[in-house]
Amino acid sequence: MKPTPKQALRETGVRVTRQREALLKVLTEASDHPDAAELHRRARTIDDSLSLATVYRTLSVLEREGVVLRLALENGGARYEVADTPHHDHIIDLDTGEITEFRSEKIEDLQRQIAAELGYEIVHHRMELYCRKRT
Amino acid sequence: MKPTPKQALRETGVRVTRQREALLKVLTEASDHPDAAELHRRARTIDDSLSLATVYRTLSVLEREGVVLRLALENGGARYEVADTPHHDHIIDLDTGEITEFRSEKIEDLQRQIAAELGYEIVHHRMELYCRKRT
DNA sequence: GTGTATGCAAATCATTTGCACGGTC
DNA sequence: GACCGTGCAAATGATTTGCATACAC
Numbered sequence: 114m115k116p117t118p119k120q121a122l123r124e125t126g127v128r129v130t131r132q133r134e135a136l137l138k139v140l141t142e143a144s145d146h147p148d149a150a151e152l153h154r155r156a157r158t159i160d161d162s163l164s165l166a167t168v169y170r171t172l173s174v175l176e177r178e179g180v181v182l183r184l185a186l187e188n189g190g191a192r193y194e195v196a197d198t199p200h201h202d203h204i205i206d207l208d209t210g211e212i213t214e215f216r217s218e219k220i221e222d223l224q225r226q227i228a229a230e231l232g233y234e235i236v237h238h239r240m241e242l243y244c245r246k247r248t
Numbered sequence: 249m250k251p252t253p254k255q256a257l258r259e260t261g262v263r264v265t266r267q268r269e270a271l272l273k274v275l276t277e278a279s280d281h282p283d284a285a286e287l288h289r290r291a292r293t294i295d296d297s298l299s300l301a302t303v304y305r306t307l308s309v310l311e312r313e314g315v316v317l318r319l320a321l322e323n324g325g326a327r328y329e330v331a332d333t334p335h336h337d338h339i340i341d342l343d344t345g346e347i348t349e350f351r352s353e354k355i356e357d358l359q360r361q362i363a364a365e366l367g368y369e370i371v372h373h374r375m376e377l378y379c380r381k382r383t
Numbered sequence: 384g385t386g387t388a389t390g391c392a393a394a395t396c397a398t399t400t401g402c403a404c405g406g407t408c
Numbered sequence: 409g410a411c412c413g414t415g416c417a418a419a420t421g422a423t424t425t426g427c428a429t430a431c432a433c
Binding site for chain 1: 320322323324339341342348350352354355358359362363364366367368369370371372373374375376377378379380381382
């Protein structure tokens, strides 16, 4: 069974510190897709000495270790989520900013097929649908 | 038939200045997807007084008017292209940075269908395949 | 002539980094 | 105890903005 984020950290030989545990806890509990500043705000309630610089440093470690995913939206802001669910893409509600996850095996197949026709192999991809609720 | 970018500008009541013409020319002739700094460099060979600030200001006007498209890649850098071809998405070669355009009606249909199932209407979307040449 | 566009330099904003200190292994 | 991780503040890099001047209409 899948290791907890904390276990995942230990296993990669990265040191488990107070601030990293705080950040992991906040990340794990977040169902929305917070940005670095928001994560900092939340994690501070657990460890008030945590600095924003460390949040960034930790997020990049966690991303490198495959524990979190960075979601770079079109407006330039980066959002984060724990990598504990299978691959999926996102729908962004233009009015509320709410982010919904979805997954389509069919689309993934088509993407691979298109890339292959052009002589490419997909390493990773991003797909975001910027939407508005239907009235 | 489709108006030239310059005509498009006049029609929207935006002033056609020396620097805007220079930028439009460079944009129209570019087959790659240059960023703001690169466009500045190129347009300067036509009008050497052109400032980078104006490049940004003009690009945002052109984007608002639907004349150019801003492509926000995952590394944060923005690239631009003239909106003179039908909608398409991009393949980014991770090794060379080269950008290839592609279009899939099937994928677009599936996207609309998925959004609809969740009660959404797609306003616009982005899809980028980060790839590597097959060996 | 009027009002918009421009250049310049200073201001933002998100993110990164240098450095000396503190804490994990 | 060795070495990695942290806080702080300063550095960065891309983009934006205030202001006085220049130019399109």
